[in-house]
Amino acid sequence: MIFPIFFTFFLLLSTSHASVQDFCVADYKAPDGPAGYSCKKPAIVTVNDFVYSGLGIAGNTTNIFKAAVTPAFAAQFPGVNGLGISLARLDLGPGGVVPFHTHPGASEVLLVVQGTIIAGFVASDNTPYLKTLKKGDIIVFPQGLLHFQVNGGDTPAIAFPSFSSPSPGLQIVDFALFKNDLATELIAQTTLLDAPQIKKLKGVLGGTNKVY
Numbered sequence: 023m024i025f026p027i028f029f030t031f032f033l034l035l036s037t038s039h040a041s042v043q044d045f046c047v048a049d050y051k052a053p054d055g056p057a058g059y060s061c062k063k064p065a066i067v068t069v070n071d072f073v074y075s076g077l078g079i080a081g082n083t084t085n086i087f088k089a090a091v092t093p094a095f096a097a098q099f100p101g102v103n104g105l106g107i108s109l110a111r112l113d114l115g116p117g118g119v120v121p122f123h124t125h126p127g128a129s130e131v132l133l134v135v136q137g138t139i140i141a142g143f144v145a146s147d148n149t150p151y152l153k154t155l156k157k158g159d160i161i162v163f164p165q166g167l168l169h170f171q172v173n174g175g176d177t178p179a180i181a182f183p184s185f186s187s188p189s190p191g192l193q194i195v196d197f198a199l200f201k202n203d204l205a206t207e208l209i210a211q212t213t214l215l216d217a218p219q220i221k222k223l224k225g226v227l228g229g230t231n232k233v234y
Contacts, residue, residue: 046104047071048096058189059096059103072101077182081113086226088118088173096188108188112181114139114173121196122168128190130163130183132171137179143169155181168195200224203232 047067048059062071074094081090092111096103108128112120114137122144132141134155142152143163154174155161163169165186173179199209200223209220224231 045101048100048103050100057104059100061104062100074099074101077109077111080178080180081111083113083115083118083178087121088115089113089120089171091120095185095190102188105188106186108185108190110183110185112171112183114171114179114181116173116176116178118173118179120171121194122170123192123194124166124168125163125185125187125190125192126166128185128187129165130169130185130190131160132163132181132183133160134158134179134181136181137177138174139179139181140172140174141170143167196223196227200229201227203230206231 043061045067046059046061049062050059052060052062054060076092076098077094079092081092083090090113092113094102094109094111096108099108102108112132114120132139132155134157136157139155140152141155141161142150144150145164145167153159153161171181199213200220206217206220206224209215210217213220221231223229
């Protein structure tokens, strides 16, 4: 009987505490805490902290993947800090691709606003789910699962991904394997790729070969 009462009191206390502060605009000048950015004092918060105009500009897709992501995360958009949401813009040139990657800290919803994008994810049982998306279509990528996007047409494509965290995190599989100093022999043993292939990819992505 005592435990349910204690739990209810704790829940009410937590809810009450959460409602004391309407927002937690990121203070980039203050030290970061375990939960992320510190809160800016309400007295110096302005409407500009809640407005971000960076997503109206196309990203530079002149790179190896012919893709660009413009984030509006807590690091760029202080108003989303502590709110459990964020947004970004994805530009894919013809032939553009966002290789397999994961967001450890958030689920993602992708909205296509221009062009055609082939998008999908792989579940933890290795089942792939993919679809060709057109303007107005959305797809959800569950938190932590590997997913990708490919331009499925001959013209530039644009999409807006939204996230269930102000700092969703990112790890790209290609970079994790080949944009580092892991020994080629070790990668070959753990991926079954040939050493020449690994060395080529390290050269393309900027990795080095460390001897252990």
